[in-house]
Amino acid sequence: MTTAETDSCLETTGIDVSFAGLVALTDVTLRLARGEILGLIGANGAGKTTLVNVITGYQRCKSGTVILDGEDITKASPEERARRGLARTFQAGRLFRRLTVEENLEAAAFGVGMRRRAARQRATEVLKLTRLERLRHAPAGALPYGEERRVALARALTIRPRFLAVDEPAAGMNETESEELLELVAEMRDRDGVGILMIEHDVGLVMRLCDRVQVLAEGKTICVGNPDEVQRDPEVIRSYLGTRKVSVDAA
Numbered sequence: 001m002t003t004a005e006t007d008s009c010l011e012t013t014g015i016d017v018s019f020a021g022l023v024a025l026t027d028v029t030l031r032l033a034r035g036e037i038l039g040l041i042g043a044n045g046a047g048k049t050t051l052v053n054v055i056t057g058y059q060r061c062k063s064g065t066v067i068l069d070g071e072d073i074t075k076a077s078p079e080e081r082a083r084r085g086l087a088r089t090f091q092a093g094r095l096f097r098r099l100t101v102e103e104n105l106e107a108a109a110f111g112v113g114m115r116r117r118a119a120r121q122r123a124t125e126v127l128k129l130t131r132l133e134r135l136r137h138a139p140a141g142a143l144p145y146g147e148e149r150r151v152a153l154a155r156a157l158t159i160r161p162r163f164l165a166v167d168e169p170a171a172g173m174n175e176t177e178s179e180e181l182l183e184l185v186a187e188m189r190d191r192d193g194v195g196i197l198m199i200e201h202d203v204g205l206v207m208r209l210c211d212r213v214q215v216l217a218e219g220k221t222i223c224v225g226n227p228d229e230v231q232r233d234p235e236v237i238r239s240y241l242g243t244r245k246v247s248v249d250a251a
Ligand code: ATP
Pocket: 019, 022, 023, 024, 042, 043, 044, 045, 046, 047, 048, 049, 050, 051
């Protein structure tokens, strides 16, 4: 990577969001570099999805800025952000269910302005990278849940993102599926240098996979640090980890 690419980062400063008087986020600052995985954790209603929505352009903020590689993208549409290299996956896959897996990938490529031939080539490349070639012609709507989540990640990778937000990638998966998915996410970081922001409730998985973790409670950041620091933080233990069964023995 060049120096400019190493300096590449996605940042938010002072994000405030309210919903009809309910304060969802207060003064939230976040920094994600390329090639790192930042886990975003916190109790239900802490504001994780709202923050990802602000970053990816699905939610306006009352104040604050979102900066991508030094450019203010606070007012950019989700499509514009995708063209600039910011992708996302949703809790529910949101694939085009009547299209095949390959067509879903091509649709993502068209969305960022690729022509037909380039889109086809990129889809082929990504199917190989994500070990999904055998599902190329399968209708997305007929996929088992674990495969669907994998295809959603592959689709995000199609646009060659510099940054990717993933919302609970392992939710509802069995252990094998979530291990495979974890491997795929780590490959996107290590091979493609993608900076990944990951909401995930499986704390064991977060602690094993993430380079840093940011913890939200009632719309505010209460801790940011490496997994060890975060697991030892008294406020994090009191407000979140203490209420959960944490298994990080495999770390
Ligand atoms: P979960 O882990 O349950 O997904 P979360 O940490 O992602 O929770 P958010 O979904 O961001 O939390 O919600 C933060 C707060 O904002 C909650 O109190 C939620 O009820 C509220 N909220 C979120 N979206 C809306 C909305 N569109 N309208 C009104 N209130 C909302």
